[in-house]
Structures are given as structure tokens and as C-alpha cells.
Amino acid sequence: METKVLRFTMFLLFLVLAADVAVKRTEARECWTSSRTFKGLCFSSSNCEAVCFTEGFSGGKCKGVRHKCYCSEICRN
Template structure:
């Protein structure tokens, strides 16, 4: 009875480790670059994303107190 209890505990721990490693997928880092070509203050992130997309970035968003257009891409 004692050996079956230890076997059950060992299996439970292995399953928990397996699930824990599968639950947290690896995420790519995202780098930001301020766009110099974006004129004026950035209030609409969709406009910023459009400018960034035309320059080869994957996205863009308005950011900071200066409301700068920050282009994003995977590092």
C-alpha cells in the first residue's frame, strides 16, 4: 500500500511538471523604435501602426508624454 502511494505521488509530480512547462509558452521579445517621419502628436495608434507598417515594422502605437509614434517588431 505504501509503495502504491509513493508511485502515485511520483506520477502526480511528473504530470504537474509536464503541465507547467507546456502552459507558459515562450514569447518573442518586442522591440520599439521611435519614428522620426511621423509628423505631429500621436493620438491614434492605428495611424501610427499604418506608418510603421509602410516602413516594414509589424505594428505601432502611441506612447509617452510626448505622444510619440513607437514602431514595434520582434527582436
């Protein structure tokens, strides 16, 4: 009797773990666009991020050789 209960418990545990592995997880992609209002060269990502927040974006970062401020948001498609 105990063997049947143990086997049944192990089978249920296997099903739970298999279901978790089978679920496809996705992450939202970030889209980047250059800031419309940031002026000058971008050396401080925190300043860039603050400007991007005022433009309605979710974040910002200094990028590239030209030190431009780029704003980020979740891609729509």
C-alpha cells in the same frame, strides 16, 4: 487485471501531464523604436500603426507624454 490496466493508464496520463508542465514556454519580446516618418503629435494609434507598417515594422502605438509614434517589432536577441 483491471486494476493493472487502470494503474498503467493513470501512470501514462501522469507522464503526459508532467511532460507538458516541464516544457518551458517563451514569448518573443517586443522592441520599440520611434518612427522615422511620422510627423506631428501622435493621438491616433491606428494612424501610427499604418505608418509603422510602411516602415516595415509589425505594429505601432502612440506613447509617452510627448505623444510620439513608436513602432514595434520582434526583438532579434
